[in-house]
Amino acid sequence: MKILEVRDLTVYFYTYAGVVRAVEGVSFDLYKGETLVIVGETGSGKTVTTRAITRLIQPPGRIVSGSVIYRRDGEEVDLLKLPEEELRKIRGSEIAYVFQDPSSALDPLYTVGYQVGETVAAHRGGKIKQYFRDAVELLRKVLIPEPESRAKSYPHQLSGGMKQRSVIAMAISNRPRILIADEPTTAVDVTVQAQILHLFKQLKDELGMSIIFITHNMGLVAEFADRVLVMYGGKIVEEAPTEELFEKPMHPYTKGLLRAVVNPIQPQERLEPVPGTIPNLINPPPGCRFHPRCPYVIKGKCEREEPPLVGTRHKVACWLYT
Numbered sequence: 001m002k003i004l005e006v007r008d009l010t011v012y013f014y015t016y017a018g019v020v021r022a023v024e025g026v027s028f029d030l031y032k033g034e035t036l037v038i039v040g041e042t043g044s045g046k047t048v049t050t051r052a053i054t055r056l057i058q059p060p061g062r063i064v065s066g067s068v069i070y071r072r073d074g075e076e077v078d079l080l081k082l083p084e085e086e087l088r089k090i091r092g093s094e095i096a097y098v099f100q101d102p103s104s105a106l107d108p109l110y111t112v113g114y115q116v117g118e119t120v121a122a123h124r125g126g127k128i129k130q131y132f133r134d135a136v137e138l139l140r141k142v143l144i145p146e147p148e149s150r151a152k153s154y155p156h157q158l159s160g161g162m163k164q165r166s167v168i169a170m171a172i173s174n175r176p177r178i179l180i181a182d183e184p185t186t187a188v189d190v191t192v193q194a195q196i197l198h199l200f201k202q203l204k205d206e207l208g209m210s211i212i213f214i215t216h217n218m219g220l221v222a223e224f225a226d227r228v229l230v231m232y233g234g235k236i237v238e239e240a241p242t243e244e245l246f247e248k249p250m251h252p253y254t255k256g257l258l259r260a261v262v263n264p265i266q267p268q269e270r271l272e273p274v275p276g277t278i279p280n281l282i283n284p285p286p287g288c289r290f291h292p293r294c295p296y297v298i299k300g301k302c303e304r305e306e307p308p309l310v311g312t313r314h315k316v317a318c319w320l321y322t
């Protein structure tokens with residue numbers, strides 16, 4: 001069952017240097033209970049896409065067009081058209097975010113127990129103090145050891161991993177239907193990274209959430225994603241169930257990404273990064289935005305016409321396949 005339908009999402013940033021075409025014509029679905037992973041190099045539009053879902057785009061950015069249909073209890077709403085007041089009730093409670101930097105999400109002046117209690121109180125009303133037990137239970141749920149005493153700690157007394165877990169506890173405090181995690185793992189080491197992803201998996205099964213997870217790490221993708229969206233230069237270039245993507249990547253960019261990592265399903269002998277640099281989104285390359293870096297470019301075609309994203313379960317935007 002689809003819980004979210006993103007259609008033709010376009011977000012521009014109107015800067016002094018020019019219009020940054022950060023996200024253009026992005027369409028995808030999110031199903032109930034799935035983990036959808038978005039991968040792509042820095043600047044490919046992953047964060048902007050997921051923030052735009054609940055209109056968290058600040059000026060000079062603007063959502064230029066598109067729709068985000070959110071389905072719940074038999075009704076559907078377009079989040080891009082909903083009055084701000086109603087959207088605010090959904091954002092943070094039904095659709096919750098875990099942002100890149102855990103430190104910025106925590107206030108250094110309050111204990112984590114207080115801050116987790118505060119998010120619970122924000123949804124349910126009443127005094128923060130009465131939710132201390134709930135806060136402890138949430139900290140326990142995200143596998144913080146000795147949550148009763150940890151709840152009384154200030155952020156600086158916690159490790160990066162523990163801070164991240166506290167932020168996740170805040171995000172799941174109202175049992176969101178959709179959890180959007182924007183690379184929540186860069187601040188911590190690889191072991192902790194895997195632990196946190198494991199935690200997400202557990203929480204997903206327990207709470208029946210859908211997860212959108214943003215990462216650069218293709219290794220983690222293989223282990224945790226049900227489906228993958230590959231973004232390049234503000235567009236989706238490929239979309240596929242995880243195994244399918246790893247076994248039969250179609251887009252030359254995806255192939256490059258997979259060659260650039262140790263692929264746990266199909267081990268590669270040597271690591272090759274994708275040569276070239278990310279496109280300038282003020283003046284993106286005409287035609288296919290990847291054509292200047294593409295080893296299979298079709299002259300007279302790829303630099304002139306933009307390839308549409310086509311296919312059913314496995315979609316690709318590349319002239320090699322049409």
Ligand SMILES: Nc1ncnc2c1ncn2[C@@H]1O[C@H](COP(=O)(O)OP(=O)(O)OP(=O)(O)O)[C@@H](O)[C@H]1O
Nearest residue numbers: 013015020022041042043044045046047048049281
């Ligand atoms: N406030 C802003 N002003 C101007 N341009 C912006 C702004 N925020 C984002 N952009 C541009 O939008 C594009 C997409 O950025 P986005 O943050 O979504 O990339 P990303 O895929 O999340 O990258 P990363 O992996 O580094 O987080 C980039 O070209 C970026 O420069």
Ligand code: NI
Nearest residue numbers: 046047048182
């Ligand atoms: Ni980002």
